[in-house]
Amino acid sequence: MNNVRKIAAGATLIGALMGGGALAANAATTTPSPSATSTATTNGADHGNETELTGDIAAKVKDAVLAANAGATIDRMETEGDGSAAYEAHITKADGTHATVKLDTNYTITATEAGGKGGHGGHHGTETDLTGDTATKVKDAVLAANAGATVENMTTEDDGSAAYEAHITKADGTHATVKLDANYTITATEAGGQGGHGH
Known part of the structure; x- marks a missing residue:
């Protein structure tokens, strides 16, 4: 009889231990983890949201x-x-x-x-205003492609994307940046006063 009681007691103890282990395992699986969105940043995405003032x-x-x-x-x-x-x-x-x-x-x-760029991103400080024959050729090329536009300023482009660039106000009042290569051929026209700088 004593043996029966010991066996029953042992079974009860084992059941309790197993139950406790199951509870612990369950608790481990339901522990909340830090939200991934809490550490999300917008680094590198703060240069494309400049808008014209009105x-x-x-x-x-x-x-x-x-x-x-x-x-x-x-x-x-x-x-x-x-x-x-x-x-x-x-x-x-x-x-x-x-x-x-x-x-x-x-x-x-x-x-x-x-400077016309205001040093955006710290890498536009060596751009210089165009003068003389270069300025004339850039202006002629830009206006030929943008009838009725006004050229606000023209500078060298030191980020490697072009040789020259001109900031213009189009006939409809919107702003754009026109980029040209060393042969005064337009390679890109970017909407907005900044011309997409800061990328």
């Missing part, structure tokens, strides 16, 4: 920029997608040089960078 914002940016740059002409204004500022304005100064003016959300100027 309405009241455009008016305030223009007023602030011209107040600090007497005699300048606004070439274009847009949001700044790289996080360095809220807005930026590309201007032609009274002396004919180009600059990019950056402003915060309070329309306070935070930086004025020489």
Whole structure:
């Protein structure tokens, strides 16, 4: 009889242990894991969302920029997608040089960078304005392909995608960047004032 009781007790103990193991295994399989979306980032995707400024914002940016740059002409204004500022304005100064003016959300100027590109991405700083015969040939080629457009500025292109580029305002008021090779042949026309820089 004692043997029977011992066997029964042992079976009960084994059952309890097995049950506990099953509970532990179940708990392990239902432990929530960190959400993959919680670590998702948008790195590298913040340069394609620059948009042209309009309405009241455009008016305030223009007023602030011209107040600090007497005699300048606004070439274009847009949001700044790289996080360095809220807005930026590309201007032609009274002396004919180009600059990019950056402003915060309070329309306070935070930086004025020489050059038509404003140094986007840190790799456009060696671009120079076109002059003389080169400028004439680039302008002629660009206007031949874009009737009624206005050439805002023309520079060398140092990112390897072309030899020259021209920023234009088309006849319909939209902006574009026209790229040309060393033979003054147009190789690309990109919509938008930035011409897709920052990729």
